[in-house]
Amino acid sequence: MEKMIDIHNHLIPKFDDGPASLEESLEMLKHAQEQGITDVFATSHFNEYIPPEMEHDYFFKLQDLREEALAQKIHIKKSRVTTLCDQGLYVLIEFPMFQTPEGIEEVLFRLSMENYIPIVAHPARYQMVLEKEERATQFVQFGGLLQLNAGSILGHFGRESQKVALKLLRNGIPHFIASDAHSPDGRNFLLRETYDFLKGKLPESYLRDLFYNNAKNIIDNIRIDSVTLPAESTKRGFLKKLVRKFR
Numbered sequence: 001m002e003k004m005i006d007i008h009n010h011l012i013p014k015f016d017d018g019p020a021s022l023e024e025s026l027e028m029l030k031h032a033q034e035q036g037i038t039d040v041f042a043t044s045h046f047n048e049y050i051p052p053e054m055e056h057d058y059f060f061k062l063q064d065l066r067e068e069a070l071a072q073k074i075h076i077k078k079s080r081v082t083t084l085c086d087q088g089l090y091v092l093i094e095f096p097m098f099q100t101p102e103g104i105e106e107v108l109f110r111l112s113m114e115n116y117i118p119i120v121a122h123p124a125r126y127q128m129v130l131e132k133e134e135r136a137t138q139f140v141q142f143g144g145l146l147q148l149n150a151g152s153i154l155g156h157f158g159r160e161s162q163k164v165a166l167k168l169l170r171n172g173i174p175h176f177i178a179s180d181a182h183s184p185d186g187r188n189f190l191l192r193e194t195y196d197f198l199k200g201k202l203p204e205s206y207l208r209d210l211f212y213n214n215a216k217n218i219i220d221n222i223r224i225d226s227v228t229l230p231a232e233s234t235k236r237g238f239l240k241k242l243v244r245k246f247r
């Protein structure tokens with residue numbers, strides 16, 4: 001795997017629980033570059049409680065980071081807001097870790113109906129999925145794509161999370177593996193390590209989709225059409241058709 005793209009990380013300094021300074025952000029970017037990561041999408045936390053002025057702050061910080069990275073010759077090609085990559089197509093969504101809010105599937109389905117493609121961040125970290133892993137498949141049935149965290153695969157979020165992540169991968173369900181990097185010393189960009197861990201366990205072509213091709217489709221504004229559903233879910237012909245129809 002020469003090239004990789006990271007679609008989920010908290011790279012912007014002093015914005016959420018990501019890096020504490022511009023220097024730390026740059027350190028993370030250098031680490032990403034060393035691994036062969038060519039593009040990163042800066043995906044700081046946004047929710048309905050974030051005031052508009054903070055949004056401005058986000059873009060200023062992103063700009064600072066871009067300029068400084070360029071000055072230090074870090075050739076990460078792009079860095080954009082994953083909330084759609086400025087293209088109005090893909091949305092990265094994170095659900096609560098421990099609660100199970102009502103209507104998650106409905107949210108995914110509605111987004112699909114409105115022609116968005118929702119990407120569910122780290123399904124293997126949610127309590128609701130650890131308790132009932134078919135829930136992750138359901139997210140796909142309702143129009144979502146799945147992004148696993150590198151840390152789940154490597155076992156950094158516990159054995160259960162790792163077990164679920166690997167099972168989903170063996171069934172070919174997830175579409176992306178991303179770092180969800182937060183800081184230079186704790187959770188950093190771990191894509192190379194994760195690729196090495198998975199090499200030989202999954203078909204190389206699937207690994208290429210997970211680490212590069214699918215993310216490249218986001219950048220190029222191409223819809224990912226082939227949604228893989230495990231065999232047992234094909235009984236639900238109705239849902240499958242619906243999902244297909246809106247993709």
Ligand SMILES: [Fe+2]
Pocket residue numbers: 008009010094121180
């Ligand atoms: Fe995150």
